[in-house]
Amino acid sequence: MKTIPKRGLDHAEILEQMQQYGGQDVNYHDAKTWSLVYHLDEKHTDFLKQAYTLYFSENALNPMAFKSLKRFETEVINMTAAMFHGDKKVVGTITSGGTESCLLPVLTYRDMARAKRKLPFTPEMVVPESVHVAWIKAAKYFGVKIIYAPLKSDFRVDVEAVRKLINRRTILLVGSAPSYPHGVIDPIAELSLVAQQHNIPLHVDACLGGFLLPFIEKNGGEVPQFDFRLPGVTSISADVHKYGFAAKGASTVTYRSMKYMKHQFFVDENWPGGVFASPALLGTRPGGAFAAAWAAMHALGEDGYQENARQIMEVSAKLQNGINAVDGLTVMGHPNMSVFGYNSTDDKVNIFAVGDQMEAKGWHIDRIQRPEGLHMMVVPGHAKIVDSFLADLEAAVEAVRSNPDLAVEGSAAMYGMIAKLPFRGMIKKEVMTMMEELYSPKGSMPMDGADNPWSVRVMAKLMQRFGKR
Numbered sequence: 001m002k003t004i005p006k007r008g009l010d011h012a013e014i015l016e017q018m019q020q021y022g023g024q025d026v027n028y029h030d031a032k033t034w035s036l037v038y039h040l041d042e043k044h045t046d047f048l049k050q051a052y053t054l055y056f057s058e059n060a061l062n063p064m065a066f067k068s069l070k071r072f073e074t075e076v077i078n079m080t081a082a083m084f085h086g087d088k089k090v091v092g093t094i095t096s097g098g099t100e101s102c103l104l105p106v107l108t109y110r111d112m113a114r115a116k117r118k119l120p121f122t123p124e125m126v127v128p129e130s131v132h133v134a135w136i137k138a139a140k141y142f143g144v145k146i147i148y149a150p151l152k153s154d155f156r157v158d159v160e161a162v163r164k165l166i167n168r169r170t171i172l173l174v175g176s177a178p179s180y181p182h183g184v185i186d187p188i189a190e191l192s193l194v195a196q197q198h199n200i201p202l203h204v205d206a207c208l209g210g211f212l213l214p215f216i217e218k219n220g221g222e223v224p225q226f227d228f229r230l231p232g233v234t235s236i237s238a239d240v241h242k243y244g245f246a247a248k249g250a251s252t253v254t255y256r257s258m259k260y261m262k263h264q265f266f267v268d269e270n271w272p273g274g275v276f277a278s279p280a281l282l283g284t285r286p287g288g289a290f291a292a293a294w295a296a297m298h299a300l301g302e303d304g305y306q307e308n309a310r311q312i313m314e315v316s317a318k319l320q321n322g323i324n325a326v327d328g329l330t331v332m333g334h335p336n337m338s339v340f341g342y343n344s345t346d347d348k349v350n351i352f353a354v355g356d357q358m359e360a361k362g363w364h365i366d367r368i369q370r371p372e373g374l375h376m377m378v379v380p381g382h383a384k385i386v387d388s389f390l391a392d393l394e395a396a397v398e399a400v401r402s403n404p405d406l407a408v409e410g411s412a413a414m415y416g417m418i419a420k421l422p423f424r425g426m427i428k429k430e431v432m433t434m435m436e437e438l439y440s441p442k443g444s445m446p447m448d449g450a451d452n453p454w455s456v457r458v459m460a461k462l463m464q465r466f467g468k469r
């Protein structure tokens with residue numbers, strides 16, 4: 001078993017080893033990835049590192065001790081609120097990321113409902129089927145029942161269905177701007193009306209689009225309203241560490257007024273360690289992430305964000321048009337956005353096999369299910385690979401079409417089966433087993449693709465039980 005080395009090692013030696021470990025990581029520098037890293041350019045990244053390092057050790061746990069960090073937080077929230085056309089009453093907190101910005105509103109609105117009336121039942125929240133998984137996690141963590149509203153054929157939530165799912169137990173409605181799987185914006189204006197009519201809070205999950213949509217709009221693009229201009233919207237989450245191009249570990253949750261956010265606060269007046277107050281989930285809060293978020297917003301400015309938005313949307317349009325032009329492929333829905341899924345329109349083209357072919361060419365590909373597809377999120381750096389990506393994609397589709405076996409080999413077979421298998425509990429059980437292995441003391445790291453020992457085993461097991469071939 002690995003132990004702390006008896007004697008500390010030489011810094012240079014350690015750093016070299018660490019760099020070596022990164023050698024097998026996905027390559028975002030050459031724009032081969034479509035998620036995980038929102039990389040602008042080296043110059044911006046170097047600047048963020050400087051900003052982060054200035055407050056590397058500072059801790060926002062105690063805002064009285066580090067007034068600088070409180071100032072960063074207040075100003076990041078003020079700037080975000082203004083970007084969302086909020087008035088002077090809008091408040092919020094910096095959080096550690098989108099997940100925290102989705103967890104907290106569930107807790108907040110649950111406790112707000114409890115403060116108003118006894119809840120002799122499990123509280124419920126009505127969300128689109130396409131809602132980010134962070135909300136499902138929140139429901140699990142905080143004991144709120146999640147009620148899924150179906151999507152229409154354009155992948156936007158069916159507002160009439162939402163209306164019908166509301167009852168006296170409903171504590172929250174959620175809409176996405178845009179949704180992660182399909183990049184479409186739910187009809188937030190209509191949800192806002194429903195929320196007002198029923199006097200239920202409405203949270204807009206703009207983790208992904210929050211720092212992009214306002215600038216597309218400023219560029220003259222058509223963006224349906226999703227922010228505090230809509231009176232039924234009570235809170236918004238928006239990630240500075242996505243299209244805000246800050247360092248990881250920074251997101252925002254903003255509320256229309258303190259009337260809502262006060263239910264997010266935690267105070268324990270009796271703790272032997274002292275009277276304790278905390279605005280969000282974390283105890284120790286990393287000053288570097290706060291500083292880098294503040295710095296990113298000042299460094300880019302509206303101009304910078306607008307220029308990024310222009311480039312991002314230009315590249316996205318090229319990619320979407322290019323994908324639609326490939327015989328057998330189509331972009332799902334009509335996402336006028338930089339995040340989207342695409343799937344196959346041809347029985348002979350298995351979309352997951354296309355994904356395998358693309359991975360063999362060095363692309364890191366994300367898969368989605370229900371319906372099955374491949375997925376991408378665009379950053380300005382993708383401009384340089386549009387042509388090579390589309391050429392590879394066209395070749396991949398041809399390879400799959402002319403070789404049907406590719407659909408039942410490698411990870412395509414596994415993803416296909418996982419997406420279609422009606423016995424969902426079986427999948428969950430297998431994935432749980434994988435998690436236990438991954439987080440066992442050995443921490444065996446499954447490798448990507450067909451030689452993934454986990455995927456091979458799961459596939460073999462599932463095929464044996466349910467597979468036809």
Ligand SMILES: *Cc1c(COP(=O)(O)O)cnc(C)c1O
Binds near residue numbers: 206208239251
């Ligand atoms: C990314 C994302 C989240 C979660 O954000 P993390 O920073 O990954 O925790 C939540 N909602 C949407 C729509 C997202 O795209």
